[in-house]
Amino acid sequence: MHAAMLQLKNISLRRGTKLVLDGASFTLQPGEKASLVGRNGAGKSSLFSLLTHRLQADAGDVEMPPRWRIAEVAQDMPETDQGATDFVLEGDLQLMAARAALAAAEAADDGHAIGDAHVALAEAGEFDAVARAQALLLGLGFSMGQVDAPVNSFSGGWRMRLQLARALMFPGDLLLLDEPTNHLDLDALVWLEAWLKRYDGTMLVISHDREFLDAITQVTLHLDEAKINRYGGNYTSFESMRAERMLQQQAAFGRQQEKVAQLQRFIDRFKAKASKAKQAQSRVKALARMEKIAPVLTSADFQFEFREPLSLPNPMLVMNELEVGYAGQDGEPDKVIVRNVNRSVLPGERIGILGANGQGKSTLVKTLARAQAAMGGHVLEGKGLAIGYFAQQEMDVLRPDEGPLAHMVRLAREQGPAGREQELRDFLGRFRFTGEMVGQAVGSLSGGEKARLVLAMLVWQRPNLLLLDEPTNHLDLTTREALSMALNEYEGTVMLVSHDRALLREVCDEFWLVTKGRVEPFDGDLDDYQKWLLDQSREAARAARERDRAARGGPAATPAPAPVAVVAPTPAPAESGATRRDDRKATAANRQKQAERTRPVRKALTEAETRLAQAQKDHAVLLQDMAAPDVPPARRAEQGRQLKQLDELIESTEQRWLELTEELEQLQAGDGS
Template structure:
């Protein structure tokens, strides 16, 4: 269906692909993986024809339609979200436009003499529209938008009034409604809440076309793909199986390659030792020559490429009292909308609460009340003795000064700290060498998130309040954060749509629903087992 044949591609001085091949067959669902900057987006753009390979070719079977969702959604304004989504539905939207134009022509008295042809053409176009299930299009568009958590008002409102994250969902809905033969999805799980993510998972499982996607959400990727294409040092390596299988296979391959490399190095060392020892002796000249020739012919085994991994290490935090924070009879409204009416909630030492709830249930509001960035209308929020809080807010990344470098940002926060200690801190969060001189305005979302975390964790808190901490992090960084937080001795309260993060770190669940607030002992996995659903908005 789609074949990449011996492609090579260079970006500036950076070699992305070197004479490498891969394919996507009809109905296959594949994950595309590789470190940041490896060329995942370039690969998508070559398949859609937006970029050409320098050598080799990209072959797409005749008549195959491709839908491409990228993070760059462009401008949207002046139409409703429904109209915007329907407009992207491929051939059917063109037929709908012609149908509309013919209806206008039939009502135009100046075109009476053409009426026979217009009516005849109208019949043909209408037949084609019915064939493409055009009359069901608006219903399907609304269904997709509802799956992505749009309310009726948002569907019918001007798409220009939506935030960047919601516009992304509109762009994604366009591709899903189009139902092309092949979908290329670049990070579709970004900006989605848990309910939308689970809905999308179900949609993609039922989709019959071919799928190639990237995602930093391990659980999402694992449940959908049955093949993984990895970009590694200019090559495309294909693994048959889900993401979990790919990881195991990759680790096994690395282990085998390391063993092979070590065996060859030992053999080479032995041969070189023999040559060095006997090269001056005439009696061994023939043997030495034959061994030199043998060495020249040997194909060298490369050691496996080590992926750079970041290791976060928490300094031990001072111990807090048993009662960390207590909310008593808290009421909170925004305008006419009541969020909490008489909320009672308590966090005790070493408890790790994850907060679950649909959009607008008040998850971020709860975190703000506890962090002290919002006040309750009535009721009290009391912090316990010796509590030292670290708060990661979704907007914290917008507060970084774009003109300051990474190093200056850390220095501003910790003027007493030595240069060496701040460089070590930056290194822990993946900023090594000259990286610390980058200005904040050029950082990616993931880099900004890591910098904010570095600031938060340098002087260790004993109570972490985290609002979607993994939003911009790649899989490797997420894994490191999970490893570090699982060693954290203090208490935690967090919101996340990453199921791996939820399952690995929570030991309590607070569920906010319109019917009321429920507290569950045991972590997220127990919550799923007990309720039968992975998020409050979904009842199986």
């Protein structure tokens, strides 16, 4: 086996009585990025547990380089008051080990060990570790004011983002991602996609987001009927190749069925005749030896449709000076997030609601759905408006101790349309709730099953306005496609918040952007929006690096301006040539006067910069020398002491540089500059 391959050979794995892998095999080359796809319950997460040694195979071998470091997103919800940045930093195990080694060396006053620890810290990227951690947090949607907030101050979904950032802090040689986009908004998803494209290790990802998979993977592993088939290409290529394979399999199945029927006819006709008994027996053996080709099964695919609305009010909604937000707690004032919304919603519109995390998309939808009160202004509803609301958190509209049938019975009784119990049971069957499942407590259902129940409840209500807030979070690809088809055939109005770009592209024909406390039409498509989001994340990451550099006392580079709308400058009034000449003379005189006043400080500043540059250069050379093999112990100890002296010199010179910079700024301000 190649030293850097990941290879599964004839793996069999049982979970309880279910055989989830049966002689499964595949190979991933170093640096390949692959998706693992298959129906919910097929065994994808079990395969991840096998790779991380949480499960042991019943048969077969898992082979990978022994020194490979595996990174994955922890699924537990951390309960700690540790700051977010420090929590993410701890994901870099190499950095943590180097820090611990330095602390131990300094405690022992061991110059040799101090030198080794400094080398290890440099290799682990200590100098920009905080900036890297905060860039991950900002990219995943945290604000700068949250990067040091306690972990336990965040909700469950945000804590999962923290776990994702922690895994990305040191992604190792093999990165395993199980549904990484479930708790992300579109802005964070686009950022993650760009980050994963740059990752140069081997990656295996489970996801039901086809555009995400298309963007970051070049290999597709399909887990089906306990076997794994490898396809070269992204998810769209896989679908095309699999469809071709299914057609070929169906044709082969048809030909084999004809052959089976022919053999069976011969056996039935001649098995009683002595002269033909031997030939008949050979046909029986041939039939037994024949490797049966399975038929192509499509009966498990899920489909549904929204029923025709009873009416289509025009307009559906009119928002006048609407303000949305949330009520203050413990005597705090109400918090308005979006204000001055003046928009109309018309019958048949398909509106995608875009916006960075925390800008108020879900709050707007909740307010329109009557799930919370407006903070100001008002919403005029058309006569006969019937709203179907899919909450981002399904449990907002479900009761954990009741079963699907109890939910439907109450819905039919309290909201309508009315329906008999058998009619409701049949209806639930169309959404894959059959037999005893209709009485199973919702709290014990999977995320996908809860989402399907919410969809069933929406369809039953026969709404003419659908307000959907992240409806695909727990849906597999088959169910997502069914939802897309149902929405496209739906005759009412759709307002959709989603990080699933395939759904947004297929369903929406206009977009609203929620940003900076306002709701405006977005003049562009999803590709334009993704470019805008990437520009925003680059600026945020650059600002984090500048803040980290300034916090460490070093000279900060000039920060790049945040992206702003381009506004044409207002032309200045015309001036006479003499006036402009006089102004230039006065400006030149002021510059000369300022140069004389600031010359000593500028000279000292230049000298400090020169000393700092030389010290940093000596520091780098010393680190390089210390990385050489077979350095004598006495020399290594001396190098450790020199490194400590250089660290102190750099720190004091940076402090002096900051003081001189402040003095120069004060002098320039005193001259009116």
